[in-house]
Amino acid sequence: MSLGSGVGLRIGRVAVPVVAEDLVVVQKDRGCLPTTLTGHVGERVRFSNEDEATHNVCSESPQATFDLGTRKPGQQGGVTLHERGTIDVQCEIHPKMPLRIDVK
Ligand SMILES: [Cu+2]
Structure with a gap:
């Protein structure tokens, strides 16, 4: 899916830093x-x-x-964690698919 995950890419003489992997849900x-x-x-x-099914992601x-x-099947979306604490993530369409993110 992602190219070169975990591997530094070298373009010419410039080493491109490896970006941390996303957390995936x-x-x-x-x-x-x-x-x-x-x-x-x-x-x-x-x-x-x-x-x-189509899903939503909100908090x-x-x-x-x-x-x-x-987001329809096959689509992705992302959010960056900015503050410590607990985030309760929901799908507005399906209330019974919660996710809890503890941010340290
Ligand atoms: Cu849903």
Whole structure:
């Protein structure tokens, strides 16, 4: 999926720094995998809709209020973790697929 993950790319004489991998949450069977996640400030969480249904990703938690909108099967979206604390992520379409992110 991602090219050169974990490997530094060398273009000419310039070494390109390796970017940290995103934390990945898969939406499948109307649920999130994993259902809880620990991340750190500055990391990015990528949401991958691998379900047959359209999903939404949003949070009203004070540490991170966002709405990534709806994503059809096969689409992705991401959010960067900016503050420590607990983020309760939801899908507005399917209320029973919560995700909790603990940001350290
Ligand atoms: Cu959903």
